Amino acid sequence: MSLEEYKGVFIFAQQVDNELSGIALELLGKAKSLAEDLDEKKVTAVLLGSGVKGLVDKLAEYGADRVIVVDDPELKDYRTEPYTHALASVIKEYKPEILLVGATAIGRDLGPRVSSRVHTGLTADCTSLDIGDFPLEAREGVEQKHKQLLMTRPAFGGNTIATIACPDFRPQMATVRPGVMQKIDPIKGAKAEVVEFNPGFTANDCYTEIVKIVKETSAVADIQAAKILVSGGRGVGSPENFKILEELAEVLHGTVSCSRAVVDSGWKPKDLQVGQTGKTVRPALYFAIGISGAIQHVAGMEESDIIIAINKDENAPIFDVADYGIVGDLNKVVPALTKRLKEELAAKE
Amino acid sequence: MKVVVCIKQVPDTKGGVKFKPDGTLDRGAMLAIMNPDDKAGLEAALRLKDQYGAEVTVLTMGLPKADAVLREALAMGADKAILVTDRVLGGADTWATSSTIAGALRNLEYDLIITGRQAIDGDTAQVGPQISEHLGIPVISYAEEIKVDEAAKTVEVKRQFEDRYHIVKAKLPCLITALSELNEPRYMTPGGIFDAFEKEVTVWGRADLKDVDDSNLGLKGSPTQIAKASDKVKKGQGEKVAPDSPEEAVDYIVGKLKEKHIV
Incomplete structure (x- = not known):
């Protein structure tokens, strides 16, 4: 060669x-x-x-x-x-x-x-x-x-x-x-x-047959295209409690994503998973809420422009990569933040 | 029907990654396990054994200690085990690894070869498709379901993509790469464990590989070369606050968002 x-x-x-x-x-x-x-x-x-x-x-x-x-x-x-x-x-x-x-x-x-x-x-x-x-x-x-x-x-x-x-x-x-x-x-x-250019195609034993194509058009958002991601981990506590993250995402016109623990628990589909075995994201703003910050998660989000972490465990490794870390109860901080942002945006209009 | 499953012994990254005092990875201190995708592939093969009486051979390339994952596979129900190990095979990239494994597979009869999609140490997902190319057989990657039609000598696979799946039909022999989602692997049985240590593991070296040139093996046969390897450097730490009340936390966050012109 x-x-x-x-x-x-x-x-x-x-x-x-x-x-x-x-x-x-x-x-x-x-x-x-x-x-x-x-x-x-x-x-x-x-x-x-x-x-x-x-x-x-x-x-x-x-x-x-x-x-x-x-x-x-x-x-x-x-x-x-x-x-x-x-x-x-x-x-x-x-x-x-x-x-x-x-x-x-x-x-x-x-x-x-x-x-x-x-x-x-x-x-x-x-x-x-x-x-x-x-x-x-x-x-x-x-x-x-x-x-x-x-x-x-x-x-x-x-x-x-x-x-x-x-x-x-x-x-x-x-x-x-x-x-x-x-x-x-x-x-x-x-x-x-x-x-x-066409090299010519002759079917051989390596050619497979597509019997059926099934599109899984789940209403799942494209987290890689999102400018703002509100991401939740096991600390959110339950699939129902993701509602408070969804409300925050809505105010910010953002999208909800999650960690592997959440997918493994069956709370959210794999398409929303950020991390080494999920998707790599680099939004302008990434909220890590109730996410401990395992290396495999961090690998998928550390290039985000701004990372804000909310976690009650002050020793959570997520604070090592966050630009702004808040040690606190997500169940209180997140709804309060949503409420305030709503007020701010209403005042602007 | 004959099924060969290619498996790999990998350090367990899930069970806690260990670091040396200097901050580099302590591979020796981590548990060595059968790669999860490979285990799903083995389970798929064992189900073909349950269903059709398929003969299941497991094959691994690695250090002599990789014998442990072969014994585990035998204890789960595999019939035969082959360890490919030789000093000259060390330092192989995916090209040289797949050339080696293909060289071993040429000695065997097979209708189906199953590999895991990817190993959790390298995460490349390359070796399976590369083996299939060396052997000149079709490949179906990312398998979520496998159905064999023994009479027609075909296999139908549910092949995953990001937003869809294809049902793909291929002629046997064929290579399939398995996703962990394929199944829940069975446990070893006590009897199986006992038998596994009685069974013989075939050991092959360089001389046992068929139709492979030395120039395609080991470090020397690897087109890719490592320029630099390092354990990951953590990003500099930002601010961390512990506000007394949710309101104070909100003041802090909204202040930062305004500062950055996000709201």
Whole structure:
């Protein structure tokens, strides 16, 4: 493999039901900033699906300079084999230096299968990506390579953090946690170069059949999109008592989320869970109410702009990450806060 | 029907993470357990044994002490156990790990391979799909339900996504990655525990791996390399107050929210 042949930052532009997933736009934002530090500054989105060409302009507005479209009926709904074949074929043909994939239920299946097919490394669930030297420090007798992708990820339930490189194989592949990278402000009217490519699809024993698709359109809020999260833990005491959090969230136009303990107790659905095994969130304001602050929870919310913790246990670890900590009884403080905020907002109008 | 379940011994992060005085993780002090998703995968295989008389083999790659999780699996009801261990296999990333396990699996007959979705130490979820690619068989990740049609040689899986599930049908042999949500794993039985220590665990080394080049094994065969690893540094602590009354607490919070222009 001649590494120099591999150029440019590519992202897998995930779509579901012909709608781009948020992660596709987040990856474009990151790809753009990575490309600034590389010789090849063009960012390419790889769009796979059936009848998806209409999504090209949106990708351009969010930073794609070029979109490679593989449009084929075999790619209508996600199936591992045809998607792997399509993405691996794009890699072989267009030779990206870097390929970013969302760490979603699709990307975490597609990424490893593709990386195995093209024989390269893949770093899972990255939370930070940079361009730099590998090894980080120059060492005698070891060639230091420049402009490498340095991929940082938490492991061990969020207790450790590792930075990983892939110096001898291309593309350098990473899956990236949704909700971590920032989209750019869309550039209205931006256009991308569109390349249509089809490697041809021949069904084999690896092709699976989708018997049924069941959408679980539970009325569950998207906690990763929320600007304000009012999050509750075991300390809330009961599923009924989440009402006081919901009232606070309503006044602030926020959303209720929760810790793993709450999901494990069956009080709230898994979709609302913040943490290493739940979702990573970075809202402008995060209320941690009755949440002790286990490391696995903190891993999912510590990037929030402002963290306010309310807990009766003054030694709760959540106070170590909170910007503002209040030692007190949530059953008294939360309703009083809701009442006051209502009054404040009423006075404004 | 033959089912192989790939399992991993992991430090128990749920049962309290231990730190050394210097603030780094004390892995040695943590309990070593069977990875939870793998255990759900094993339970799924044991149900196929109950239902169809499937033969269940468990396979792990690790240090010699990983023998413990194989014994646990035997005590739960697995029929055979294989430990893949060799110094040259150490330091493997997911590519080299999956190449190793695929090399071991090529020695076995199987209709179904089950792995856990991900291990709680690495959290990568990569090894299962990578094994399937090395073996050239279909993969269905994130399985919540597994139904085998033995006559038709197919499997139907409820495959989870964020906002939906697919019922996916694949031809056997197939690899499935199991979610903990799949089932509630059974306990070891006293008789099973007794028998487990009588049973033989097959031990394989590098020489027993089939069709794998040295360049794909261990640290040297790992495309990814660690640039830096550290235990997580905690964010600087903010303010903490203990107000005398809820009103005082509210004054404090509302004051901060105004200061930050949120209200």
